Amino acid sequence: MAFYEAVRRPLWGFGLMWITLACTYGYGGPITPLLSWKAFIPLSRLTYSTYMVHTFVVLFMYTSREVELHMRIDIFIYYYLAALVLSMLAGYALYLLIEAPVAELQKLAFSKPDRETTSSNIAMRNANADADARDSAAKAGSSYKNPVNIHDELHVHAAVKF
Known part of the structure; x- marks a missing residue:
């Protein structure tokens, strides 16, 4: 043993x-x-927050009683379900207020820039577009006129999604 x-x-x-x-x-x-x-994804996001608050929920439930508690199976089930629901609700609130915004900030701070929006790729696309326009203008026998630069039309916005 x-x-x-x-x-x-x-x-x-x-x-x-x-x-x-x-x-x-x-x-x-x-x-x-x-x-x-896929059904486990929302539950997995709540588990850590629920773990962080469940001790306080249980402590509040048992210390706020004014009379002694005699445990029977029905009372035990009642307290268990109440603690589970209250802990999940408090964990969800903690997730929305702290964990989700911090995760979005981390994603913005540590994500790699998109290949399409880096300045070197934009400059390369502009050079390729200019070269293609010159080649097609030369084949057609007309003079080349530089169109609006692709870089001028491209506006990159970083949006925070919650």
Whole structure:
């Protein structure tokens, strides 16, 4: 029994790590589509925020009582569901107020610029457009007149999406 108690938690962690790595590298089999199911995405975004606030929700629920609580199964289920719903609501509020805006700021700060909007690509597209226009004008026998520069028409806006 002592051996089991000594190794059960490290083995559980190792098993979870093995499943994660197997799914990441394509060896997860039927577990990979199950864990990649799109319905888990909203839940995965709420789990950390809910984890951060659930202690305070439970503490508030049990310390705000004025009388002693005698645990029965129906009372236990009632308190469990109340703590779950209140923790999820508080976690959602924390996600909307803190986690989502910070994630958007990180995305803006650390994202690579789009290849289409970098200044060197814009200059290259302008040069290619000018060369193409000169070639086609020379073939047609007319003089080349520089059109409006592509760079002048391109306006890049960075919008924050919440």
